[in-house]
Amino acid sequence: MKQPQLYIGLMSGTSADAIDAALVNLQSIPQLLAQHTLPFPAKTRQQIHSLSLPGNNEIDRMGALDTDLGKLFAQATLALLANAGVSATQISAIGSHGQTIRHRPPGSSEGTFTLQIGDPNLIAELTGITTVADFRRRDMAAGGQGAPLVPSFHRAIFHTQDHDRVIVNIGGMANITYLPAQGQTTGFDTGPGNVLMDGWIHSHSGDIYDKNGAWAASGQVHAELLEALLTDAYFTLPAPKSTGRESFNRAWLNKSLARLLTAPSSADVQATLLELTAATIANSISCLGKTAKEIYVCGGGAYNPRLMQRLQDLLPTDKVASTAVLGIDPQWIEAMAFAWLAQQTINHRAGNLRAVTGAKREVILGGVYYA
Ligand SMILES: Nc1ncnc2c1ncn2[C@@H]1O[C@H](COP(=O)(O)OP(=O)(O)O)[C@@H](O)[C@H]1O
Numbered sequence: 001m002k003q004p005q006l007y008i009g010l011m012s013g014t015s016a017d018a019i020d021a022a023l024v025n026l027q028s029i030p031q032l033l034a035q036h037t038l039p040f041p042a043k044t045r046q047q048i049h050s051l052s053l054p055g056n057n058e059i060d061r062m063g064a065l066d067t068d069l070g071k072l073f074a075q076a077t078l079a080l081l082a083n084a085g086v087s088a089t090q091i092s093a094i095g096s097h098g099q100t101i102r103h104r105p106p107g108s109s110e111g112t113f114t115l116q117i118g119d120p121n122l123i124a125e126l127t128g129i130t131t132v133a134d135f136r137r138r139d140m141a142a143g144g145q146g147a148p149l150v151p152s153f154h155r156a157i158f159h160t161q162d163h164d165r166v167i168v169n170i171g172g173m174a175n176i177t178y179l180p181a182q183g184q185t186t187g188f189d190t191g192p193g194n195v196l197m198d199g200w201i202h203s204h205s206g207d208i209y210d211k212n213g214a215w216a217a218s219g220q221v222h223a224e225l226l227e228a229l230l231t232d233a234y235f236t237l238p239a240p241k242s243t244g245r246e247s248f249n250r251a252w253l254n255k256s257l258a259r260l261l262t263a264p265s266s267a268d269v270q271a272t273l274l275e276l277t278a279a280t281i282a283n284s285i286s287c288l289g290k291t292a293k294e295i296y297v298c299g300g301g302a303y304n305p306r307l308m309q310r311l312q313d314l315l316p317t318d319k320v321a322s323t324a325v326l327g328i329d330p331q332w333i334e335a336m337a338f339a340w341l342a343q344q345t346i347n348h349r350a351g352n353l354r355a356v357t358g359a360k361r362e363v364i365l366g367g368v369y370y371a
């Protein structure tokens with residue numbers, strides 16, 4: 001029997017809810033062996049959110065948070081290893097996505113850059129494991145959006161010649177990967193995933209998310225608000241495209257709320273935000289062609305039955321399900337993807353897809369911090 005090839009993926013997305021750490025055997029078909037979630041302390045989450053928009057004294061605040069997050073990523077890794085009963089010396093490498101605090105894709109008026117923090121020097125030093133990090137900037141250097149990067153992994157594990165498939169990742173933002181049975185893999189960010197719903201409920205009840213979409217389900221979609229939100233140019237922009245909290249945030253929502261003729265209740269706003277996520281994903285999928293597709297959802301949004309139901313309603317000829325039906329828990333796919341991307345880098349293989357990010361070439365992603 002061949003030796004296992006053990007990699008760890010560390011992921012914390014725009015929701016800034018937690019660090020997801022996944023131990024994966026990449027010897028052949030990627031196999032999730034163990035997982036650990038380290039929720040962010042409320043203060044850390046607040047610091048991340050506040051650095052996601054321009055503000056005062058950003059360099060000092062960013063530097064301090066870079067260090068704190070590096071230590072937390074290391075802590076998540078050590079807890080994962082302890083749970084799994086595996087030692088650091090057995091791990092080939094860690095792939096750490098880092099925490100995005102700013103994403104300015106090509107065409108941004110503020111300049112072109114993307115910034116993920118969580119110091120990989122600390123991760124390598126505190127775990128004793130070679131760490132690959134800073135994946136997005138090489139794609140951007142090659143002319144790409146720097147995002148999304150998960151489609152190459154989605155293709156590696158979910159492509160089949162039997163059906164056209166779409167993998168929908170609903171984190172803070174949402175992105176899709178189109179895997180036609182024949183032909184090229186494509187994908188892009190569709191817009192907000194959970195980020196607006198999380199922010200709205202947090203400011204009303206203090207909850208960090210709307211569990212099972214229950215609050216949204218108690219309201220009515222406000223047609224005028226939905227229509228106003230859908231006029232944002234991002235939703236009709238052709239791919240390649242990527243986005244973040246810089247574009248879809250409370251100020252963006254407030255602009256539309258302020259112009260309404262009739263004020264919705266707060267539950268109606270939540271219902272409308274859920275509908276916005278479902279509608280923008282469904283519209284993007286409808287544009288991929290008329291053939292019936294299998295739609296598999298991953299990311300935290302897959303645990304929101306209301307959102308899953310609205311997606312299915314809006315895509316009646318497609319079949320919508322969680323990736324759990326394919327045997328992979330939706331929470332762990334993105335962390336697994338970064339374990340896989342680390343292996344790509346360590347083996348000197350490219351990680352981006354030109355048709356997805358718009359990069360001029362497929363490149364080896366990330367920097368390597370040796371153990
Ligand atoms: N049971 C649930 N009901 C509704 N939403 C959920 C549920 N579980 C997770 N979520 C949503 O998923 C989000 C986290 O998703 P995740 O994939 O970790 O996003 P990110 O990659 O941005 O960190 C939470 O903030 C929440 O909005």
Ligand SMILES: [Mg+2]
Binds near residue numbers: 012015017171
């Ligand atoms: Mg998360």
